[in-house]
Amino acid sequence: METLLSSLTILSQWQVLVALLLGSIGGVIIGALPGVGAAVAIAILLPATFAFEPIVGLTLMLGVYGSSMYGGAIPAILINTPGTAVNALTTYDGYPMTKRGEGHRALSLAYSASFFGGIFSVVCLILLSPLLAMIAPHFGSREIFLAALLGIILVVLAHRGQVFAAGMLASFGIFLSTIGLEPVKYTKRFTFDMTWLTSGINLIVVVLGLFAISQALLLLVDKDHKPGKAHVDGNLFSGLSELFRFKRIASVSSSLGVLMGMIPGVGEFTAQFLSYTYAQKTSKKPDDFGNGSPEGLVASEAANNAVPGAAMIPLLALGIPGEALTAMMLSVFYVHNVIPGPQLFQGQLDFVIAIYIALILLNVIVLAFLLSSTNLLLKIIQIPTRFLGVMILTLSFVGVYSLRNSITDCAVASAFGVFGLILKRLNLPIVPIILGMVLGGIMEVKLRSAMARVKSPLDFVDRPIAAILFAVILLILILHVRTVIREHKARREQETSENSEASTQQG
Amino acid sequence: MAHIKTLQELFRRHRRPGDIVFALLFLGFSIFLLSQVYGETSWVKRTKWFAQPRFWPAVSLIFMTFFALLHFIGSLCSPRILGRWLEVVFWLRSIEFVLYFLLYVAIVPLLGYLPSTVLFTCLLTTRVGLATPRFLMAASAFAICVALIFRAFLQVKIPAGQLYEAFPDPLKAFALTYL
Numbered sequence: 001m002e003t004l005l006s007s008l009t010i011l012s013q014w015q016v017l018v019a020l021l022l023g024s025i026g027g028v029i030i031g032a033l034p035g036v037g038a039a040v041a042i043a044i045l046l047p048a049t050f051a052f053e054p055i056v057g058l059t060l061m062l063g064v065y066g067s068s069m070y071g072g073a074i075p076a077i078l079i080n081t082p083g084t085a086v087n088a089l090t091t092y093d094g095y096p097m098t099k100r101g102e103g104h105r106a107l108s109l110a111y112s113a114s115f116f117g118g119i120f121s122v123v124c125l126i127l128l129s130p131l132l133a134m135i136a137p138h139f140g141s142r143e144i145f146l147a148a149l150l151g152i153i154l155v156v157l158a159h160r161g162q163v164f165a166a167g168m169l170a171s172f173g174i175f176l177s178t179i180g181l182e183p184v185k186y187t188k189r190f191t192f193d194m195t196w197l198t199s200g201i202n203l204i205v206v207v208l209g210l211f212a213i214s215q216a217l218l219l220l221v222d223k224d225h226k227p228g229k230a231h232v233d234g235n236l237f238s239g240l241s242e243l244f245r246f247k248r249i250a251s252v253s254s255s256l257g258v259l260m261g262m263i264p265g266v267g268e269f270t271a272q273f274l275s276y277t278y279a280q281k282t283s284k285k286p287d288d289f290g291n292g293s294p295e296g297l298v299a300s301e302a303a304n305n306a307v308p309g310a311a312m313i314p315l316l317a318l319g320i321p322g323e324a325l326t327a328m329m330l331s332v333f334y335v336h337n338v339i340p341g342p343q344l345f346q347g348q349l350d351f352v353i354a355i356y357i358a359l360i361l362l363n364v365i366v367l368a369f370l371l372s373s374t375n376l377l378l379k380i381i382q383i384p385t386r387f388l389g390v391m392i393l394t395l396s397f398v399g400v401y402s403l404r405n406s407i408t409d410c411a412v413a414s415a416f417g418v419f420g421l422i423l424k425r426l427n428l429p430i431v432p433i434i435l436g437m438v439l440g441g442i443m444e445v446k447l448r449s450a451m452a453r454v455k456s457p458l459d460f461v462d463r464p465i466a467a468i469l470f471a472v473i474l475l476i477l478i479l480h481v482r483t484v485i486r487e488h489k490a491r492r493e494q495e496t497s498e499n500s501e502a503s504t505q506q507g
Numbered sequence: 508m509a510h511i512k513t514l515q516e517l518f519r520r521h522r523r524p525g526d527i528v529f530a531l532l533f534l535g536f537s538i539f540l541l542s543q544v545y546g547e548t549s550w551v552k553r554t555k556w557f558a559q560p561r562f563w564p565a566v567s568l569i570f571m572t573f574f575a576l577l578h579f580i581g582s583l584c585s586p587r588i589l590g591r592w593l594e595v596v597f598w599l600r601s602i603e604f605v606l607y608f609l610l611y612v613a614i615v616p617l618l619g620y621l622p623s624t625v626l627f628t629c630l631l632t633t634r635v636g637l638a639t640p641r642f643l644m645a646a647s648a649f650a651i652c653v654a655l656i657f658r659a660f661l662q663v664k665i666p667a668g669q670l671y672e673a674f675p676d677p678l679k680a681f682a683l684t685y686l
Contacts, residue, residue: 047663048657048661048663051661051662051663051664161521164574164577164578164581165574165578167570167573167574167577168533168537168570168571168574168575168577168578171567171568171570171571171574172567172571174563174566174567174570175540175564175567175568175571177563178563178564178567182560184558184560185549185551185554185558185560187548187549187551187560188547188549189547189548189560189561189564190540190543190547190548190564191547192547213608216604217601217604217605218601220601220604220631220635221597221600221601221604224635224636224637384637386635386636386637387632387635387637387642387645387646389635390628390631390632390635390646391628391649393604393608393631394624394627394628394631394649394650394653395653396608397608397611397612397615397624398653398657398663398665401612401615401665402657402663402664402665405664405665405666407609407612407613410608410609410612411609414605414608414609417601417605418598418601418602418605421598421601422525422529422598425523425525425594425597425598426522426523426525426526426529427523428529436567440563440567443563444563447557448557448558451555451557451558
C-alpha cells in the first residue's frame, strides 16, 4: 500500500501528467501520419528527454510508443494506407468494411480492440510483477549473457526469408558497439587513429540516422503523395459493446500479443499473424477474412496493442530490450542512472508501479481522445509526404545536435540516414542493427564477468535458469534448421508435381 | 550438378532492384574491416580470451563477413528484377538532402537556431516543389514552433547564434537565451 501511494505521488507531478497527455495524443497523431511512426518520433524526442526526470522522460516515450498503433488504424481503415507498419494487417478487413459503408463501425471496433489489448497487457505485466521480482534476482551475469544471446538469435531468426541479412546487420550492430576506447584495458578498437572515433559510435546518433533521417530522406527523394480525404460519421462508442461479441478472439489475440511481446525480437508482426490465423481458423465465417471481417480486425488490433506493455517485461526485469523501441527506452533509463534489471524491482518498486499506472492511463486518454477527435485527425494527416520529410529532417537536427553540439555526430547520423534509406528501399531490416548494438554491449560486459567464475565450459550452464536458457537456444536453432529443411522439401515436392502436371498436359 | 541446384534453391529469395549492388558493397566492407582486425585491435598479455579487447570485434566481424557472403550468394541465386542502376541513382539522390542538412548544421552556430531553421525549412520546401505561399507560411510557422518549443521551452542544448551578439542589448539577452 505504501509503495502504491509512493507511485501515485510520483505520477501526480504536473510534469508527468503533461508528458503523459502530450505523449499519448502526440503518439496518436504520429501514428496516424503515414510514413512517420513511433520509432521516428521516439528517436527525435530521445535527447530532449534527457533533461527531464526519468519518470517524465519515460512517460513521454511510453505515451508515444503505446498510442501510435491506435492512430495507425485510422488511415489503415479509412484510406487503405497503414499509419504504421504494424497496421498493415488492419487494412485487410478495415478498408473493405469502409467500402461497405461501415467505416465508423470498423474504427470503433479497432479502437475498442486496441484498448482491450493495451489494458490486457498492462494487467498481465502487473500480475507477472511478483513473479518477475522473484525470478529476476536469480539472473546473474551468465543468465543475462545467455538471455541477450537468445535475443540476438531470435531477432535474426524472426526475419523469415531475410535471415542472412538480419544476421549480417545484427553482427554489424555488435561491431559498432565495440568501436572506440575499450573500457577495461583502455586500448583503441577500430578508431583508425581518428579522435572522433575514440569515444565510439553513439547509439542515439545511429538510431536517429537509421530511423528519423533515413525516413526524411526517403520522403524527400520519393514521389510526393498526399493521403486521400476521408470523413467518418456515426457513433464511435458502439464498438465498446460490440467487442463483447468477439471477447474470445480479443482475449486470445491479446494473450498472443503479450506472449510474443515478451519474447525478444519477435514482436507485433508474429503476434498479429498468429492471432489472425487463429481467428480465421476458429471463425464461423472464415471466407470473410480479408473481405471486411470484424473478427479479423479485432484479432489484428488487439494483438498489436498488447505488445508494447508486454515488451516492457524483459526490459524492466532483465534490462534486455526486445525490439528497437525498447532499446531506445533503455538508453533513457541509462542516462538517468536508472538501471533496469533485478535491482529495479527490489530498490525502486514504486517507480515500476508508476510506469504500470502510466500505461493504463495512457490507454484511457488515447481512447477518449480518439472517440472525440477522429475527424480532426483525418484533417491533420493530409500533409504531403515531402513536406513531412522537411519536418522530420528539421526535427532530426534537434535530436542529433542537442546531444553534444557536434557536427561530427550530425555527419555520422546523416551517413546512417543514407544507409537506412538503402535498407528501407531494399526491404532489409533495420532493427537487428540497433539490437546488435545494445545487446552486443551487454554480452561483452556480462561474458567477461561471468567467465571470471567459470572453470570448465559446463560450469557456465550449471545453474537452473542458465541451463534452461541454453536449452532454449539449442532448441530454437534445431527447430529453425528443421523448418528450413521441411520448407525446402515442400517446395521441391510442389515443383515436382507442377512439372509432372505440365508434362502430362504437354503429352 | 544436382547439389548445385539444391544449393541455389536453398539460397533463393525475393530481391529488389539494387540488392546485388548493396550485397557486394557490404561484403567488401566486411572483408575490409575483418582484414584490419590485427592492426586496429590489440591482444593484451596475461589476459584471458574472453576479456581480450580483440575478442568481440573479431567475433562480430567474422559473423558479419560470413552472413554478408551468404547474403551475396542469395542475391546471385535469386531472380533479378530490372532497374538496378535507377535504384542506385535513387540512393545517390538522397546525398543532395544530406548536404543541405549539413549546411544547416554548420549555419546554426552562426545565424542562431530560429533564423537558420526558418531559412532551412523554407528553402527545403521550395526545393521539393512546394513553394506556394501556403506551404512557405506553414514551413515558417513550423520552424518557429520547433525553435521555441525546443530552445525556449525545453531548454535543449543548442548554442546561441553569433549573429545575436550584434543585436541591441535588451533583444540580445532575449535572443541568446530563447531563440
